[in-house]
Amino acid sequence: MKGIYAKMEGMNENLEKMRHSLAHIMAAAVQKNWPAAQFGIGPAIENGFYYDIDFGKEKISESELKKIEKTMREIINAKQPFVRSEMSIDEAIDWAKTTKQSYKVELLEDLKNKGTTSVKEEDFVDGVNEVSFYQLGDFKDLCRGPHLENSGQVGAFKLMQVSGAYWRGNEKNPMMQRIYGVAFETKEGLAEYLELLAEAKKRDHRKLGKELDLFTFSDLVGAGLPMFTPRGTILRDKLAEYSVDLRKNAGFELVWTPHITKTELYKTSGHWDKFGEELFLVQSKVSGDQFALKPMNCPHHTQIFASRPHTYREMPVRYMEVTTDYRDEKTGELGGLTRVRSLTQDDSHVFCRKEQIKDEIRNLVDVVKNLYETVGLHELRARLSYCDGSDKYLGEKQVWAFAQEQIREVAAENGLDFFEAEGEAAFYGPKIDFMARDAIGREHQVATIQLDFVMPGRFGLEFVNEKGEKETPVMIHHATLGSIERFLSVFIEHTAGRFPVWCAPEQVRLILVKNDDEKLIKFAEKLHEQLSSAGIRAELDDSGDSVGKKIRSAETKKLPYSVVLGEKELAGGKLLLRIRADLGEGAELTAQELVERIADESQNRTR
Numbered sequence: 001m002k003g004i005y006a007k008m009e010g011m012n013e014n015l016e017k018m019r020h021s022l023a024h025i026m027a028a029a030v031q032k033n034w035p036a037a038q039f040g041i042g043p044a045i046e047n048g049f050y051y052d053i054d055f056g057k058e059k060i061s062e063s064e065l066k067k068i069e070k071t072m073r074e075i076i077n078a079k080q081p082f083v084r085s086e087m088s089i090d091e092a093i094d095w096a097k098t099t100k101q102s103y104k105v106e107l108l109e110d111l112k113n114k115g116t117t118s119v120k121e122e123d124f125v126d127g128v129n130e131v132s133f134y135q136l137g138d139f140k141d142l143c144r145g146p147h148l149e150n151s152g153q154v155g156a157f158k159l160m161q162v163s164g165a166y167w168r169g170n171e172k173n174p175m176m177q178r179i180y181g182v183a184f185e186t187k188e189g190l191a192e193y194l195e196l197l198a199e200a201k202k203r204d205h206r207k208l209g210k211e212l213d214l215f216t217f218s219d220l221v222g223a224g225l226p227m228f229t230p231r232g233t234i235l236r237d238k239l240a241e242y243s244v245d246l247r248k249n250a251g252f253e254l255v256w257t258p259h260i261t262k263t264e265l266y267k268t269s270g271h272w273d274k275f276g277e278e279l280f281l282v283q284s285k286v287s288g289d290q291f292a293l294k295p296m297n298c299p300h301h302t303q304i305f306a307s308r309p310h311t312y313r314e315m316p317v318r319y320m321e322v323t324t325d326y327r328d329e330k331t332g333e334l335g336g337l338t339r340v341r342s343l344t345q346d347d348s349h350v351f352c353r354k355e356q357i358k359d360e361i362r363n364l365v366d367v368v369k370n371l372y373e374t375v376g377l378h379e380l381r382a383r384l385s386y387c388d389g390s391d392k393y394l395g396e397k398q399v400w401a402f403a404q405e406q407i408r409e410v411a412a413e414n415g416l417d418f419f420e421a422e423g424e425a426a427f428y429g430p431k432i433d434f435m436a437r438d439a440i441g442r443e444h445q446v447a448t449i450q451l452d453f454v455m456p457g458r459f460g461l462e463f464v465n466e467k468g469e470k471e472t473p474v475m476i477h478h479a480t481l482g483s484i485e486r487f488l489s490v491f492i493e494h495t496a497g498r499f500p501v502w503c504a505p506e507q508v509r510l511i512l513v514k515n516d517d518e519k520l521i522k523f524a525e526k527l528h529e530q531l532s533s534a535g536i537r538a539e540l541d542d543s544g545d546s547v548g549k550k551i552r553s554a555e556t557k558k559l560p561y562s563v564v565l566g567e568k569e570l571a572g573g574k575l576l577l578r579i580r581a582d583l584g585e586g587a588e589l590t591a592q593e594l595v596e597r598i599a600d601e602s603q604n605r606t607r
Contacts, residue, residue, distance in 0.1 A: 019044035028139035029071035048182035079152030224341035231505035238503035257300035293326035310463035316352035385424030513566035
């Protein structure tokens, strides 16, 4: 399975052309079966392709995918050529109007007037005069290409699903239907990927979250606002606690900030201009002031630093906080814990001198390595995220060049497996984004370290240096887990719900053979008290269910350990410890040995 992801990372030019060509073949098949369909866009994407299509009043269901696939295979077997042609922009607009392709009309008019089909103003350039088309049989489409020579050159594919998609991602635009397909160069590659999808479905954190009783959502509370059950709260608290412990050892101090703030804070920081649409706004009925639910914590931390004078002897100053932020994400983009409106961050900020940058980043790299080694996501690599040539970043170019050189040198000096990516920087500075590979080979962005020369200046932060002069500090932003909700979505799927003993919501379950034997009940209660007194999360199952059902219940909840208590154990024999398969084989232990084993694994956070 990991081989598939290695191929996906560097999608070669031929594979991209193949997937793009399949998007056109699918559109041609749709047009043949639904002549009145109107087409949006159909790009190649990671693993495959999609096309956004408006079927009018006649919406299609996934049952129609086989029909589309059948027509696609007819086109493929016919080895139809992809024929490129060009038109002037005005001719192209006339063509789109004549063929009643209103979405293409809109795209072409944007190309004529703005030089781009992007909705971002910073992408606007002078308009274009000529556009290219590709024809496949009777299907003609506005497209830059490139494509394969003919339809017979595509590899193995499968149409997967139909979903809703707003035209150009805007909720105010018409809802289209997006048909997704997956495609690989060989049948073996496709089979391997479909096997991976089946495994990913089993591991889906939304499914496991319900089965393991970890979190829930409510329509009355609102979309994207997860609530955690007692079991789920233990899991997230243990992970956050570990993050705090690691950062305390690295010299960080805990702070606390309120969940709302006057909007002036974000106007000063620059977040208002960049992310104003993501803010939840609150109006004070008393003062009339406009407040925002905080979407991030860095501006608040600047104000704690600014609250008193500092000298060079105190530098660096390190703050950390585990707190919930709020972002008004689009409803269509919300999904499980992966994207939410209330996200809890284990946020950290360092205020330091320029000459301390490398040591501080090195300090944070060690924190990241330790945490991800412990949780078993240790195949880390780093993306060095730089600015591009656009004007969407704050600060002077020479400052950016210095900052980017700093993180490049630190990455090399720390032996990080890194790659560089332009255009991925935060608006205030470059960053190191850590990427972790999970148990089935998928790569996820996790921790981040961001270098910021801009925000301290915008807030007028300063300290007195050894010459008695005022100096502006550098700010380093860091999140170890990042969004705890998003991290949990990764962690639950990585472990398939088989959590390490130290963070498992329930570490051991005591199972009574008989629930009507008073001596056995007292023995079990005494053992339960002994475990609980040692800080071990133990449950006693004294229900009237059969022993077999009780054991299956413990296995379904993926508990690390369970102990069946019967006459033998009551008579003074050793306890037979049932151990989850990934943790080892069963063992016979005394009660004290059981307590010591679990306590040791919890304290040392063994994997």
